[in-house]
Amino acid sequence: MNPEKTCSICQTAVAGNYCSHCGQKYSEKKTHTLTLLVDLVTNFFSMERSGFATILKVLKNPKSIVNNYHNGFRKYHASPGQILVYGIAVVALHVAFVTDEILGIELKLDNLAVQYAFWIFLYPFFISISYISFFRVEKSFSKHLVSLIYIATSLFIAITVVNDIIISIWGDILGGYGFVLFVALIFFWNSRVFTTRKKPIFILLNALLQIAIFAGIVALIVNNIEYFSTN
Template identity: 25%
Template sequence: MNKKSCLNCGHSISGEYCSHCGQKSDTSRITPHSLIKNDILGSIWHVEAKFFHTLKHISFRPGQTAMDYIAGKRIRYSNFISLLLILFGFNVLGYHFYEKFSPTEVLSEDILDIKNFFSKYSKTILFVIIPMLAINAYFLFKRINLNIAEHFIIGTVSLLGILILFLFDDIVSLIGLWKPVSKIFDFIDKIIFGLSVLFPAITYWNAFKKSYSKSGLLWRVLVLYVLMGVESTAISLILYAIF
């Protein structure tokens, strides 16, 4: 039996993929049928399925998703950092449309300055949340024996969940501009905001509920929120004073 060689690097292939470069072994000649089936439809389905699979798992089991990723189960998920940038872009776009269609508000100069500040530096403030969560959680959840980079992954998943909720909130806010349903959607908006505030707590609870007692996990999460509140306020005040 003749051994098959990889058409990309020339190494022998014994399975579906080349163990040296990772290319698939069935790279036959491109035909109109294979182009449509594998390259176009296959790529779109693969990217979309992975993207929505990741969003679903982060939304409903964020802590377990982070721990699975840390444990090495990564092929099923989209890259978290890339996903973070994509979701942030969608949020900026959603907020832009909301501002465009919402009634013009007459704001005082001080309120307008604060609004412009948070609009301009929202990206910086949001992305500072990840290292803050990682460092605080590293000391609060020492028993888990995760390093700072692994806590960074959990913090990233927390922020991804917040951005998913923010994006959903943008859609709700846009629908809420229609007067007949505005009260209902204002109520939904408040629920989503509450969930976004609680999402880091949900993430850490879901991740570490088997490693701590309920009381032990509760006080650690509460301390994490106190630290995050103090640090976020300090960073925002420093940025506002400087810029």
């Protein structure tokens, strides 16, 4: 007869492979290097709860993922914070092994790591533009925050991985156009979340509205910088 197992988390007697109280899984097999590597790979590429699976689902249907998290459902899909950590890691790896430029944009700051600076500078723009564009549709600022973290980070990871492969084979043929593509796709995907009408033309129009606002803000900032630098 097998000795009674006790859950290491809640000290409840375990019958089978799962604790009936907290849900922790128990395996009688000890962990070895091979099993650890297999666990890491299978969890990363899992089609259910992994960050990789969530990124794929955001790219396929962002509205369902954003609504699911904003409505209070947790633990099945990776959270926005977890996806953001993936994004920060991708920036760090890209800068370390490929190039200092991120999608054709070079950031050099003395007191702030580039992987953090990239997101710190961009997220306020994206979230503010989304809130301005869709204020009548969604007044909750938190939903715009959730949407942009999911969408911007997922798209960034996908584009950066593809672009790094292109760079390794053909060189940096995209250059700054990679960043332009990144911004355009963010606003198109964000429109898929907040556009209430189902026809694709309305999604496209809302995306163009956000792009126009973004371009206007960038132009205003550039003009102010040029004005103060010459005076």
